[in-house]
Amino acid sequence: MQAEHLKRGEAAEALAAAHLERHGLRLIARNVRCRGGEVDLIAGDGDAIVFVEVRLRSNARFGGAAASITASKQRRIIMAAQFWLISAGRRYANRPCRFDAVLLDGLDSERVEWIRGAFDAS
Structure with a gap:
């Protein structure tokens, strides 16, 4: 049986997708x-490849969903994105890339915040 936090994580990613x-x-x-890293969702937006971090927080006691994307977390996402780009081969080689965040305060489709360009790889 799957742990409750994993079920909520999958539901959050499905809602974000x-x-x-x-x-x-x-x-x-x-x-x-x-x-050392993971990207929750990878999407195409026109010609751009978008690497998306999905964050679900049930309360803002520790700063909310946005505050949980630390510099260390960003580095791990960037590492996984680079891995995927290399693994994907030439198909996505020269496309522009962007790092977005989808922030969820609860599993409510009316309370989704999408931040385009939440951070960059530099």
Whole structure:
């Protein structure tokens, strides 16, 4: 049986993916992992490749969802994105890339915050 926090995480990622697709992005991959990092969602937005971090917080006691994307977390996401780009080969080689965040305060499709360009790889 799956732990409750994992079920909530999957539900949050599904809600975020649906939100992005409603806004014209096309989902390319989910849960891309490499040693030391993970990207929750990878999507296409026109010609750009978008690496998306999904954050679910049930309360703001520790700063809310946005505050949980620390510099260390950003480095791990960037590492996984680089791994995916290398693994994907030439198909995505010269496309512009962006790092977005989808922030959820609870599993409510009316309370989704999408931050385009939440951080960069520099």
